[in-house]
Amino acid sequence: MKCKRCQGSAVIEVRRHNAAFCKACFPHVFTEQVRTAIRRFDMFEPTDSILVAVSGGKDSLALWDVLLGLGYEATGLYLGLGIGGYSDRSHDASAAFARSRGAELRVVDLADEYGYDIPTAGRKGSRSTCAVCGLSKRYAFNRAAADGGFDVIATGHNLDDEAATLLGNTLRWNTDYIARQSPSLPARDGMVKKVKPLHRLSELETAAYAFLRGIDYVVEECPLVAGNTQLRYKNAMNTIEATSPGTKAQFLFGYLDRGMPLFAGHDDVALAPCGSCGQHTTGRYCAFCRARAQILGERLGAADRAGTDDREVARWLSDEVLPAEIYGRAEV
């Protein structure tokens, strides 16, 4: 195979584009796709300060690398989840990348800041480990971005992530979650603007970019991911993609072009400050504070809800639209 751009020897094939690229051209092509995403969805301006949610994996480090390469002011934030050696290695990879690029990495430790780690949250709370982890990340990243005065949070969600999430939400016809699945969510009620500049690029492409750019990322998967629903949707999409290359892209981009307008307004909910932390929410307390109280065995608003225990409160509120989740991946 020859590189579509320079006719050199290709190292990666992008089947849905019916094209292949050499190791010099592919990072260029990849970067152009990010540029297109930023422009098409008004993600940020050259003067904006960007907080990149960094996990130490291929996607977030590739994103950070591209943004730095394009000259953006991009600070990394690593959130310590307390998942043993996996978290240590993830932190090390993030810190090593930051040093190699002369970029600033901020670190927030979930246990230090909020009193629990993810393994504990998975055991003690009523949510699945992946659900409470996602909720914790969305909350902690938003809080850090707001406190740090950042204009926008950028996450490394790729095409595979976004197509799988959209599939999960569509299989349930969760119209409110579907309505919010945009690569660029504007700031609102204490929520910092949130963008996904890699949504046009597949998982394979971000891995290839990271490899070709010499980024030393954590390859291992989170040890707590077993049974994750999102993975099942990814597998289903991969099965279809194998025989119909381009299905994922067609699904996500088709939604953004033709589907999204139909769902507009389906995420209109009235928000008010959480009675515990002040983050805007649809209920009395935000999803994060309710989950945290449950994990820590604390009680929220016990005074006027005598006779109901925390699990009942959590269950009572569990069907609401949860604003701490508005700006994150819906729980699929």
Place this chain on the structure above:
Amino acid sequence: MKCKRCQGSAVIEVRRHNAAFCKACFPHVFTEQVRTAIRRFDMFEPTDSILVAVSGGKDSLALWDVLLGLGYEATGLYLGLGIGGYSDRSHDASAAFARSRGAELRVVDLADEYGYDIPTAGRKGSRSTCAVCGLSKRYAFNRAAADGGFDVIATGHNLDDEAATLLGNTLRWNTDYIARQSPSLPARDGMVKKVKPLHRLSELETAAYAFLRGIDYVVEECPLVAGNTQLRYKNAMNTIEATSPGTKAQFLFGYLDRGMPLFAGHDDVALAPCGSCGQHTTGRYCAFCRARAQILGERLGAADRAGTDDREVARWLSDEVLPAEIYGRAEV
């Protein structure tokens, strides 16, 4: 396992309902699901004359059996597709069933009536074999129902069929096809009303019903089905269903409850009579007449389109909404 209804020994488990049934109760439960479908979507009245599209397979014969059992005036129509021994055996099974129930079976032969069979159409036309077969069936059934003065056409599409079609159309965000995916499509512009009374029942359930009712249906698959896209979507849905029982039903029923209203109006197209057969269409000639002309090597409207050959005409018209397909399964 015990039967949920009578506590007898169960022979079939319906995982999405977390229930099992014995061989006496299951046909009753199955029939009640058909009754619910008929009522909920105003499919037909006891006085309506129904034309059942019969293929000789489990779904269409189960449907015919249930409708006869409920006392409806249900006539079968078998369409001869000319697919060698497979078509012969399908015809035999349909005729044997009709005899056993004392019901009327009408037969239309595609080659006699329209001048081609499906193997020829697959070889000579520009459409895939499955696509031209679906188009031919929709056209021929509608024509037979209209000519025969029937009030409604009933087809044996089951939950698996409908979920797979919806998945295919949603993966493409084909908003017009999605808008038309109702279990009950009213009559319009020469199109006879079309209903799918089995849409609440899975493929496994229709097979179990046919088996328990002693229906001798054709088990073999059509020999031309290899590579069928619909099958790929069915496989993807089955993969998800295996770990999340109820996903197919949730997807289809969620669409009917919450999705369909959002797509309403997206199938509004202006129709005018086909210049060849008079069936209403969006273009000058309907999809069926164009496909047929191509297969037979005939020319439609050549006089005022000098210089363009048939393939070009077909390509030129291929992106239209095709009214002969309005009332059928979208081509996925």
